[in-house]
Amino acid sequence: MSATAQSERDATSVADPSRLDSWLIAGLRIGVAFLWIENSGWKRPPDFSSLRKFTTYAVDYPVLPPFTWVIEEIVLPYFTLFGWMTLLLEAALGAFLLIGLATRFWALVGLGQTLAITLSVLNAPHEWEWSFYLMILAHVALFATAAGRHFGLDGVLRPGWRASSGRAARLLARSS
C-alpha cells in the first residue's frame, strides 16, 4: 500500500468512526451515565444526611476559599433545597447521558457538577484525587466525541433537527 493511500485511509478512519469506535464511545457514555444514576441513589430526602456530610467537607477541608464561602453562607443554610436540586440534577444527568439526548450539553453539565464535587471533597481525607480528575476527563471525552451520536438518540434525531429551521431544533442540534 502506498504512503498516500495509507494516509487517505487514516484520515477517513478518523473522520468516519468505525462501528467498533461507535460501540466504544457509546460504552463510555453509558458507563458515565450509570455513574450518575447509581450516585443519585444515595441522595435521600428529606434530610440528605450523606450529601450534607460530603458538602460540609468544603468547609472543613477547604479547596477554594470563595467556593467554601458559597457553601457556608448559601448552600448549607438552605440545604434541603440544595439536596433536591442535586438529586434532580444528577438523576437527569444519568438519564440524558444514558439515552444520548442533548449529550454535549449534558456533558458540560456533568463537567460543572464534577468541578463542584471536586471543590467540595478534594482535600478531604481518604479521597483519591484522580477519581475526580478522571470524571472531568470522561466528560471532556463525551463532549469531544459527541457521544450521543453513537447509538444514542442524538444520532437518530439530529438529521431532523438539522433539517429544521426551528429555534428549538437548532438548539438541540448544537447541544447534541
Add this chain to the structure above:
Amino acid sequence: MNIRPPTPAGRAVLALGGLALASPLFALRTSSNNNFVLMQDLGLVVIPLLGLVAVLGALATRRPIVLLAAAGFALAATIQLAQLGRSTNWLGGNGSTFSIMMAVGIGLLVVTLAPDLSSSYDVNSNPPRKEPRRDGAAEPS
C-alpha cells in the same frame, strides 16, 4: 418519526423498551455498594411491563401504544420522586430508579413525537457520502 423497526427510531424504541425489560437484572446486585439501579418490590414488575408495552408498540408500529408506555414511565417516575424518602414507597426505588424511568420515558416520548424524516439514515451504519465538489471548493460546514 416512523417507529417501524428497523428504522433508527424503531430500533431506538426497541432499545429503550429492551432496557426496561432487562431492568430486573439490576436486582442481581453483588453487594449493597454495587447496585447501579435499585430494583425491588413493585418496580420489578412495573418497569419491565411498561418496557414490554413499548416493545410491542414498536413491533406493531402503533405510535399510541408507545406513547402510552412513555406516559406510564412518566407517571411511575413522578410517583417515585414524590415518595422518595417517605415510608410509603410503592415502587421500592430510590433516585437511581427514578433516573432510569425518566430516561426511558423521555426517550420514548421524544422519539415518538419527533417529526418524521423520510431522508433519515442510520448514523451507525453507513451514512451517505457527499460527492466531492467538482470545482474543488471546500464544502460548507
